[in-house]
Amino acid sequence: MPDPRIPDGWAGLPFFSEDWPAIAARLRGCDWLPGPGRVFAALELTPPQQVRAVILGQDPYPTPGHADGLAFSVTPETALPRSLRNIHAEMRDDIGAAPANGDLGHWARQGVLLLNSSLSVPPGQAGAHAKWGWDKLARQAVILAQAERPLAFILWGAQAQKAMAGLPRPQDLLIESAHPSPLSARRGFFGSRPFSRMNAWLTARGEPPIDWALSETTVAG
Template sequence: MNPLNRSALGDWASLPFFTEDWPGIAQNLASEPREVLPPASQVFAALEHLQPDAVDVVILGQDPYPTPGHAHGYAFSAEPDVRPLPRSLSNIFKELQDDIGVSPQSPDLRFWADQGVLLLNAVLTVPAGDANGHAKLGWQKLTAQVLTRLSDRPRAYLLWGAHAQKAAAAVDPVQNLKIETPHPSPLSARRGFFGSRPFSRVNDWLQRQGKPGIHWINP
């Protein structure tokens, strides 16, 4: 595991996690005999991409895609050349199509981050082929601290599935837009994710806050 680049983290580097918890997690990752995903340089990509004050929307994922070549440090996003689409992302695109009439052509969602959407997984690493394999390393402390840092002003939260909803239980539903639905995975998408229209609802809310909506389709 590469040394932590605090300068790339910007304001996030002040979170206690990076002093108190990261050294132990880094040691565990260094001793992990299996391939760790995403690559070390991309583990904190979502935070490096978007500073706290620039975050308007938070989408919480569970952990990275466990298939080598898919994960690149952004929840639900995948490298541009990944085909077929990861199944959860395919369902997200189906809901986008139903909600606003069109969906992206690429699995790479970094253009959402460019517009203020924090694509954060609750667990930032995974052993190749073993979903949730790093769920007990302590990454959730970072998630909690990130959400606390973002409690300074209203934001929109898309919380898909029980893990995300538990992680964001303390987010104030009065101050913020809090959309909670089942996860978009094939196992649960038809239990309430499909038909929830999260993307248009977020844009309606942002516009009521005097902010531009997210261009969900085009970079």
């Protein structure tokens, strides 16, 4: 299995010279998801100069064929996982629409950095690579993106809030709530309206809003 290509624009992060070689060596000896072609998908789709928002997940879905390398996102043909189903429900309540499937690639292409704290997972073993040192990448990536412009932080759950602690600045937007998982969504995620709040902030800054509900898999005709 070939090593993943480090995305242009992010290659200068200390992570890639200090931490990535050891992680890559460990990955060569095991079966893991989402695989080398998608492990850096979030960085590929959202270069540092295009980042406008950060949504941080935990680790890729451990079911083969589900993870696509973006936090909370799944391949278009995959049924919505429970947390993503709740994200769609909140989106419909907030802005009146939701995507046709669970592929969130169109968010990433509009400047939403959909990073996980850990970018690899063995099949069926959620969290097994969480202590491999991946977490340094997320913080370094966000700091690099902050050098370009103010960012919106949408942090769902204590894990994401702890991982990004100290990074949001006064000029950034910080939206924190409970995680959208079924165990916690009713403790503050539902009703938090993150999608309209971020778009209002972007509009006030003179930037185009995010088209959250766009479906790239349904084409008329």
